[in-house]
Amino acid sequence: MQSTSNAPGKGFLKITGILLVVFGILSALALIAVLILGIINSGTISDAISQFVNSVSTSGLTVDTPLLQTALIVVMYALGCIALIGSAFYIVMGIFGIKNCDKPEKAGVCMVLAVIGCVLVGGGLLVVLYLIGAAKNKYSVAPPVPVGQNS
Secondary structure, three states: OOOHHHOOOHHHHHHHHHHHHHHHHHHHHHHHHHHHHHHHOHHHHHHHHHHHHHHHHOOOOOOOHHHHHHHHHHHHHHHHHHHHHHHHHHHHHHHHHHHOOOOHHHHHHHHHHHHHHHHHHOOOHHHHHHHHHHHHHHHHHOOOOOOOOOO
16 A cells, blocks of 8 residues: 555545535435435325416416326436436445545546546536546656657
8 A cells, every 4th residue: 555645635535535425425315305205295296297287288288287297207206316326426436535545546546436427427516626636646656648748
């Protein structure tokens, strides 16, 4: 194992990793609660969607009410499940950052996770700081080669 002096991004990875795990767990718990409450109150949700459909129907449009209700409920639950997967990804990314914050040889994997977090999950400031920490660690071992030069 390398010493921590060879891992200049250790602080970035450890702090952002801890925050990603905490926020990932909190958002996962909140999403699970919302999905469960949505299932429990599905009659109330159906009533709200019915009111929306009726307001659209009174404007002169004809809408198949049961089909639209079902479609909106399916979309709502699908988006909730996608957000739950994103929360799980942040938890995994955070754990990996905490575990490998002082190992510059693992920085490449951390960088890949951060890019995936930015592109697929919709990363924010924490993911950017995580990426900076991973880059600091990676380039402490092997500095980047300038463009146009062969190794």
